[in-house]
Amino acid sequence: MGKELKLIIQPKVIDHLGIKMYQKAVDVVSEFVANAWDADTELVEIQIGSNSITIKDFGNGMTYEQCQKSFLTVGRDRRKDTGKETSDEKDRPVLGRKGIGKFAGFGIASKVTVRTISKSNGELSSFEMDINSILEHDASESAEKPIKVVEYKEESESRKAEHGTTVILDEVNTDINLEEFRADLARRFLLAQVYDDFEIKVNDSELPESFSDEMEFIFPRDFTDEEKNKIPTLEGIENGWAIEKLDGHEVRWRVGFFEDTIQVEELRGISIFARGKLAQKPFFFELSGGISGQHGLEYMTGQMRMDFIDDAEHDLISTERQRINLQSELGKRVRSWGIDRIKLLSSFWKARRSKKRLQELEDRISGFRERLEVLPASERKTVKTVLKKIASFPRLGQARYKEWCNDVLTSWEKGRLKNLITEISETEELDEQKLLDVLSESGVLTALNIAESIKTKIVTVGELNQRVKSGQLENAVRDFIYDNPWLIQPKWETFRKERSVINLIHDAGTKNLDQEEAFSGRVDLALSSGSNLLLVEFMRPGLELDRSHLDRINWYVGDIRNSLERETGNPINTLETAYVIADNKKDTESISRRVTQLKEDGIFVMTWRTLIEQAIKQWEDHLELLKDRFPDDKRIQEL
Numbered sequence: 001m002g003k004e005l006k007l008i009i010q011p012k013v014i015d016h017l018g019i020k021m022y023q024k025a026v027d028v029v030s031e032f033v034a035n036a037w038d039a040d041t042e043l044v045e046i047q048i049g050s051n052s053i054t055i056k057d058f059g060n061g062m063t064y065e066q067c068q069k070s071f072l073t074v075g076r077d078r079r080k081d082t083g084k085e086t087s088d089e090k091d092r093p094v095l096g097r098k099g100i101g102k103f104a105g106f107g108i109a110s111k112v113t114v115r116t117i118s119k120s121n122g123e124l125s126s127f128e129m130d131i132n133s134i135l136e137h138d139a140s141e142s143a144e145k146p147i148k149v150v151e152y153k154e155e156s157e158s159r160k161a162e163h164g165t166t167v168i169l170d171e172v173n174t175d176i177n178l179e180e181f182r183a184d185l186a187r188r189f190l191l192a193q194v195y196d197d198f199e200i201k202v203n204d205s206e207l208p209e210s211f212s213d214e215m216e217f218i219f220p221r222d223f224t225d226e227e228k229n230k231i232p233t234l235e236g237i238e239n240g241w242a243i244e245k246l247d248g249h250e251v252r253w254r255v256g257f258f259e260d261t262i263q264v265e266e267l268r269g270i271s272i273f274a275r276g277k278l279a280q281k282p283f284f285f286e287l288s289g290g291i292s293g294q295h296g297l298e299y300m301t302g303q304m305r306m307d308f309i310d311d312a313e314h315d316l317i318s319t320e321r322q323r324i325n326l327q328s329e330l331g332k333r334v335r336s337w338g339i340d341r342i343k344l345l346s347s348f349w350k351a352r353r354s355k356k357r358l359q360e361l362e363d364r365i366s367g368f369r370e371r372l373e374v375l376p377a378s379e380r381k382t383v384k385t386v387l388k389k390i391a392s393f394p395r396l397g398q399a400r401y402k403e404w405c406n407d408v409l410t411s412w413e414k415g416r417l418k419n420l421i422t423e424i425s426e427t428e429e430l431d432e433q434k435l436l437d438v439l440s441e442s443g444v445l446t447a448l449n450i451a452e453s454i455k456t457k458i459v460t461v462g463e464l465n466q467r468v469k470s471g472q473l474e475n476a477v478r479d480f481i482y483d484n485p486w487l488i489q490p491k492w493e494t495f496r497k498e499r500s501v502i503n504l505i506h507d508a509g510t511k512n513l514d515q516e517e518a519f520s521g522r523v524d525l526a527l528s529s530g531s532n533l534l535l536v537e538f539m540r541p542g543l544e545l546d547r548s549h550l551d552r553i554n555w556y557v558g559d560i561r562n563s564l565e566r567e568t569g570n571p572i573n574t575l576e577t578a579y580v581i582a583d584n585k586k587d588t589e590s591i592s593r594r595v596t597q598l599k600e601d602g603i604f605v606m607t608w609r610t611l612i613e614q615a616i617k618q619w620e621d622h623l624e625l626l627k628d629r630f631p632d633d634k635r636i637q638e639l
């Protein structure tokens with residue numbers, strides 16, 4: 001073949017630029033997509049294999065000389081060398097600038113193969129870069145590393161039609177979730193959404209939309225005239241984007257608020273794009289405290305286009321294109337403008353959300369409108385306020401809501417507890433439990449209904465007791481404890497079912513517990529509150545806990561904790577407490593010592609008997625209080 005290529009780069013540089021800077025597959029692929037854009041392709045095809053990634057474009061390709069001078073020479077500033085800010089044929093804004101993204105592949109792969117056909121002369125060049133070979137030559141302190149030429153074919157008129165470049169990353173060392181990869185890649189680029197002549201496909205499927213229109217509010221789409229007037233720098237709205245000027249530079253933005261809090265961290269916040277490519281991952285312009293509707297930040301996502309931060313004069317973008325420099329003079333003005341915009345949009349969200357919620361509350365209390373209308377205006381306002389407070393509790397079912405509202409209205413209509421109801425209407429912060437305590441304590445709610453509800457719970461716990469005695473653990477038991485975590489610990493009323501880590505828990509259990517007869521057919525409970533996970537493991541009733549079982553539980557919990565620490569993107573990131581429910585009649589020094597050790601690690605042991613007795617006692621005590629409070633009510637006494 002006789003052809004030779006050399007990578008010209010200073011020793012140790014590629015170790016930093018490739019291996020250390022790019023460690024996520026989506027970061028790596030984004031660099032090659034940007035190269036394809038600059039090469040004027042209209043389509044980029046990405047194929048994710050078991051241990052390889054292929055990125056193919058149909059752009060201008062490279063001649064053999066360009067492979068050496070443009071690709072294999074590090075630090076070439078294309079815009080500076082050519083004197084152009086746009087691509088050769090399509091006049092696109094050029095993304096590549098620092099000339100280092102081509103080595104991103106080494107962050108996740110050992111080998112990078114490039115095969116390219118030039119559109120200008122039909123020349124075919126293919127070469128392979130091996131990170132181990134490159135690092136070996138680094139040791140000799142040489143700036144030139146020989147690169148293996150895999151294939152070369154001279155100029156050909158007929159081959160011009162096959163122009164384009166294919167990059168193959170081999171021996172990929174990271175696992176890739178295809179769905180998450182596609183969503184993440186879509187959030188890295190606006191190119192396919194803004195330009196009609198550019199498309200990205202992953203495993204033959206188009207990327208999803210990076211900005212969903214299925215949000216509760218989207219600005220500027222949902223702007224009122226009054227809200228528009230509060231932004232004096234707003235120059236217009238085009239294709240769903242607001243257009244403003246910042247120090248004479250154009251900024252385009254769109255910001256939305258979901259109805260529920262955003263659980264995916266990479267979606268929460270404002271992304272900054274320059275020339276259609278991500279320049280700043282989602283953030284809030286380093287905002288800290290003091291804004292109206294700050295709670296809205298948990299619901300906010302948005303995109304802003306600031307091409308000016310990537311020009312020769314300013315260049316606020318970091319090397320790995322994950323953040324922008326807000327410390328320069330221009331950066332400080334960008335930060336100040338961004339914070340102002342977040343504050344303003346958050347205030348719009350707060351007002352809109354309050355208005356919408358008020359309408360929902362009006363709709364909910366409509367069933368009591370006739371009874372309210374007969375009250376004097378001042379009394380109607382007071383009672384209506386209390387009904388709205390009750391309606392605002394998100395977990396309150398319709399049947400219970402009607403019952404509570406009916407009791408409040410009945411009490412007012414009969415002239416009872418007016419001072420108390422007025423006091424409730426004037427209370428700014430009142431949660432469901434506090435209101436229930438007040439109403440229950442005052443006898444507004446039907447005491448008999450409360451007593452019957454408690455009796456039902458006690459009976460249900462009794463049914464659990466019968467199942468335990470017979471050695472059964474069925475789905476109904478699992479679901480009951482899922483819905484009533486107070487069975488394990490009264491303070492865990494805030495914990496709810498958690499499905500997002502079920503595979504992680506199953507894998508750890510398969511490795512550590514499944515071979516143990518004691519845990520065969522067990523019921524796993526995963527409950528979460530905020531970022532905390534509570535795990536409950538049931539050991540089949542009738543089988544006694546011994547040292548081996550305790551050790552396996554310890555390994556099991558340890559595996560789950562280690563996995564959670566590695567999955568930093570999972571909102572559930574801490575397993576603080578684990579419970580083992582098991583018969584534990586053995587009282588040896590070895591077991592007692594081991595149980596004490598596990599307690600120090602947040603792993604607690606509880607017998608089936610204690611679990612059930614604890615649950616029953618809570619409600620029996622409550623029933624006793626009702627009996628003492630209503631000594632003349634025979635029905636309550638009978639219950």
